[in-house]
Amino acid sequence: MAALQSVAVIGAGAWGTALATVAARAGRSVTLWARNAEHAARIASSRDNPRLPGVRLAPEIVVTSDLALAARAEMLLIATPAQHLRGAVNMLASHLARPVPIVACAKGIEHGTHKFMTDVIAEAAPHAQPAILSGPSFADDVARGLPTAVTLAASDETLASALVQALGSPTFRPYHSTDIRGVEIGGAAKNVLAIAVGIAVGRKLGASAQAALTTRGFAELARLGRALGARRETLTGLSGLGDLILTCSGPQSRNFALGLALGRGEQPPAGKLAEGEFTAPVLIELAASQNIELPVSEAVAAILSGRSTIDAAISGLMTRPFKAEE
Ligand SMILES: NC(=O)C1=CN([C@@H]2O[C@H](COP(=O)(O)OP(=O)(O)OC[C@H]3O[C@@H](n4cnc5c(N)ncnc54)[C@H](OP(=O)(O)O)[C@@H]3O)[C@@H](O)[C@H]2O)C=CC1
Numbered sequence: 612m613a614a615l616q617s618v619a620v621i622g623a624g625a626w627g628t629a630l631a632t633v634a635a636r637a638g639r640s641v642t643l644w645a646r647n648a649e650h651a652a653r654i655a656s657s658r659d660n661p662r663l664p665g666v667r668l669a670p671e672i673v674v675t676s677d678l679a680l681a682a683r684a685e686m687l688l689i690a691t692p693a694q695h696l697r698g699a700v701n702m703l704a705s706h707l708a709r710p711v712p713i714v715a716c717a718k719g720i721e722h723g724t725h726k727f728m729t730d731v732i733a734e735a736a737p738h739a740q741p742a743i744l745s746g747p748s749f750a751d752d753v754a755r756g757l758p759t760a761v762t763l764a765a766s767d768e769t770l771a772s773a774l775v776q777a778l779g780s781p782t783f784r785p786y787h788s789t790d791i792r793g794v795e796i797g798g799a800a801k802n803v804l805a806i807a808v809g810i811a812v813g814r815k816l817g818a819s820a821q822a823a824l825t826t827r828g829f830a831e832l833a834r835l836g837r838a839l840g841a842r843r844e845t846l847t848g849l850s851g852l853g854d855l856i857l858t859c860s861g862p863q864s865r866n867f868a869l870g871l872a873l874g875r876g877e878q879p880p881a882g883k884l885a886e887g888e889f890t891a892p893v894l895i896e897l898a899a900s901q902n903i904e905l906p907v908s909e910a911v912a913a914i915l916s917g918r919s920t921i922d923a924a925i926s927g928l929m930t931r932p933f934k935a936e937e
């Protein structure tokens with residue numbers, strides 16, 4: 612497969628901006644698309660995006676709100692929030708005249724349909740070659756060039772390798788995979804579990820509870836993953852266990868920070884996207900449809916929807932029948 616030379620990033624939030632920086636560092640010709648023309652013009656002239664403050668955009672990155680221009684790239688990265696991915700790809704599809712790799716960079720599951728991000732891409736742009744990029748990677752760390760490793764999966768291994776070659780650099784190390792579903796499950800579930808761990812820390816339940824919740828959270832992620840056909844090495848890899856560890860480690864994670872505020876009885880941080888809030892209800896619906904129990908995720912969904920208090924949820928988790936560890 613010919614080397615991919617140009618990259619467009621759709622969605623100029625924190626993650627889209629960091630990924631544009633990654634692609635530029637890897638030597639690609641890069642376009643960053645923002646939906647708002649004024650926003651695009653401001654970033655283009657200041658070389659600074661308020662959604663990722665303090666990171667200077669390389670001069671060679673083209674910032675635009677012209678979707679037709681972005682759609683000319685040889686590969687596309689979609690970095691909108693998960694619930695807006697379908698809308699973004701729908702708009703993009705009319706500009707795509709040829710099969711092009713479209714890499715989902717959002718972490719979540721679509722409300723209503725229970726579809727994962729690459730399924731949404733396949734429906735919205737039938738000629739696209741869907742792929743997924745996920746793993747332990749805070750936008751700020753990545754944009755600053757701190758060492759990061761992620762998983763990049765496509766059903767065709769040759770394509771996955773070409774995408775890795777296009778984005779990889781000495782500071783950003785993607786590993787290729789063909790286990791799309793395994794990668795998607797890890798990225799979606801870990802955000803919900805990080806809210807649980809944030810709540811426990813906010814409630815001052817102690818370091819032992821933090822470790823126990825993270826571990827039992829991983830058991831949930833792996834249980835759902837196995838039921839949906841994910842590979843073991845994906846679940847224990849960067850996009851599964853790796854991202855869970857990162858996101859459950861402290862308030863640099865917006866999902867953890869949301870849980871922390873809830874646990875402390877404070878207002879959640881305003882204007883910060885915490886995907887786990889949107890994923891929690893759909894994750895438990897999906898699990899129920901597979902007869903899979905996700906007690907920690909269910910507790911998070913119940914707290915977020917107001918169906919349970921935090922104290923009742925903690926007590927509910929601790930008084931479940933004793934069982935064998937799996
Ligand atoms: N931040 C991070 O560290 C990481 C984030 N991710 C994932 O990336 C995804 C995006 O997160 P992040 O960048 O942090 O979020 P932000 O809130 O920083 O940015 C979201 C961006 O999406 C844009 N947007 C929203 N709706 C649409 C739409 N319908 N069409 C086009 N653009 C839209 C927003 O535009 P506008 O500015 O106009 O509102 C905004 O620029 C999430 O799924 C997240 O889980 C993954 C790894 C790391």
Ligand SMILES: O=C(CO)COP(=O)(O)O
Nearest residue numbers: 746747748749864865866
């Ligand atoms: O996905 C992320 C790190 O891999 C970002 O996590 P938060 O969305 O919780 O900040």
